[in-house]
Amino acid sequence: MDLETVKKLIKKYIPGHENFISRVQTAERYYLNDNDILHIKHSEDEKPLRNADNRIPSNFHGLLVDQKSAYMFTSPPLFDVGNKSANEKISNILGSRYTKICSRLAINASNAGVGWIHYWDNDGFKYDVIDSKQVIPIWSDTLEHELTACFRTYQELDDNGDTYHVYEYWTDKECSVFRKKIGDGLERLEMYNMFNVYDVETNGTVCNVYSHNFGRVPFIPFFNNGFHRDDLTPIKGLIDTYDKTYSGFINDLEDIQEIIFVLSGYEGESLSEFLTQLKKYKTIKLDSEDGASGGLSTLTIDIPVEAREKMLQMTRKSIFEQGKGIDPDPQNFGNSSGTALKYLYSLLELKAGMAEMEFRSGFEELIKAICDYSGIACENVTQTWTRTSVSNDTELADIAQKSVGVISQRTIIERHPFVEDADKEMERIAEEKDDSDDIMGGHNERVLEEEEQ
Structure with missing residues (x-):
């Protein structure tokens, strides 16, 4: 990729990406409970009779995002390509960090509308989650809407203490890297030689181009939903209203003590x-x-307590309805039956299901990239998703007991609330049966011996 072409692409895509970064930063602030209430500026003449200025943020967005992440990925998806040894190899490549990466993907997608996985070859197949603010996708104009190229942008501090803005331009064949100092115009953009490339004649050289053999752009999008929308937008106004009402109530309580x-x-x-x-x-x-x-x-100051309480209750209820989550208020649970708990999880399941539809295509692309790299034959990828939710164990155990003789023993064991691994549980049952048979066999032998005597 030549320098002038990259400059044109940066001029085309960077302005729109800056607006995207601003929205993501706002969502990330709210996820970390750094709400707008903490940044409102009041003039000294605005409320001359008020001294209290408490600003108490409510972390509803963080709670809803963590709910969805835990619900979907406490037990991450399992993959089957039709071959046991291939499945084991894929599992080894995914590694122990796979569960954590799934959680980070869900959080990034919830805050940005899309999460990204980047994979590369570094003495083996490597992959990791990339900050969504760093990725600028370039899509095709076809109906398939394929990823034709991708910018990855970030800041880097060099050995001289200068800060540079780095632009990595990825295609299905190579990566070209450019950079400019922070504060410089785009005309100062230069090639950034950051790759060590082995060469037979020079025994190694440094250049700004890295060639790969993946045959596709090594970035995979994981969209939050079909509209690529974040989870904060539908509830931000409600959260701000709750913060203002609650903080104002605390301020009134503090000011009322001053005569x-x-x-x-x-x-x-x-x-x-x-x-x-x-x-x-x-x-x-x-x-x-x-x-x-x-x-x-x-x-003195009169406080409309009942109106404030009603306002807070209505706003809280709307936040969980519009945010499609579960209000953790204990009165919503109690000794609920399985049907009631399923109804309680209905909105969260709706939101998780929309995310799962988008994530499935992303995980399939990741598994196929692993298979292509490892030389594994892979036509179909079967995905098994498991939700993690509160359940009525007593009711489930009773159903399992009543199902004996109606359905297979393995299905009963898989659905039993006390069983985590059906295969291990089947082995334990077989071992206990063998031990019981041995005991009964020894007892019968002694009885026969006594009868013969």
């Missing part, structure tokens, strides 16, 4: 003298020297 005195006919010289007399003698003299009558009254 505002209204004085008339006070013969003292200063307000500090008035406060001193009030504190020391519990009385003050109000009549002035000319005989005019004086008076003392106070101003």
Whole structure:
């Protein structure tokens, strides 16, 4: 990729990406409970009678995102390509970090509308989650909407202490890298030689181009839903309303403890003298020297408690409805039956199902990339997804007991709430049966011997 072409592409795609970064940063702030309520600026003349300025953010967005992530990926998807040894090899390549990567993907997709996995060859197949703010996809104009190229942009500090903006341009064949100093214009963009490439003649050289053999752009999108929308947008206004109402309520409670005195006919010289007399003698003299009558009254703040409580309840309910989550209020659970719990999870399941449809295509592309790299024949990838939710174990165990003789023993064991691995449980049952048979066999032998004697 030549320098001038890259400059044109950067001019075309960077402006729109800056708006995307701004939206993602807002969602990430709310995920970390750094809501807008903490950044509102009040003028000194806005509320002259108020002193309290508590700003209490509510982390509803973080709770809803973590709910979805745990619900979908506490038990991450399992893959089957039709060959046991191939499945084991794929599992080894995915590694122990696979569960954590799934969770990070879900969080990134919830905050940005899309999560990204980048894979590369570094003495073996490597993959990891990339910050969504770093990725600028370039899609084809066809109906398939395929990824034809991709920018990865980030900042880097060199050995001289200068900060550069780095642009990696990835295609289905190679990666070209360019950079410019922070603050410089695009005309100062230069090639960035960051790859060590082995060469027979020079025994190694440094260049800005890295060639790969994946045959596709090594970036995989995992969209949050069909509209590629984040989870904050539908509920941000509700969260801001809740923060303002709750913080305002706390401020009123704090301000109500401060009494505002209204004085008339006070013969003292200063307000500090008035406060001193009030504190020391519990009385003050109000009549002035000319005989005019004086008076003392106070101003207090009335708090509409019931209206505030109703407002907070309505807003909280709307947040979980619009955010398609589960309100963890204990009164929503109780001793709920399995049917009631399924209904409680209905909105979360709807949101998770929309994300799963998008994630399935991303995981299939990842598994096929692993298979192509490893030389594994892979036509179909079967995915098994498991949800993690609260369940009524007593009810499930009772159903399992009543199903004996109606369905297979393995199906009962797989569905039993106490069983995590059906294969191991079947082995334990077989071992216990063998031990029981041995005991019964020994007992029968002793009985026969006694009868013969």
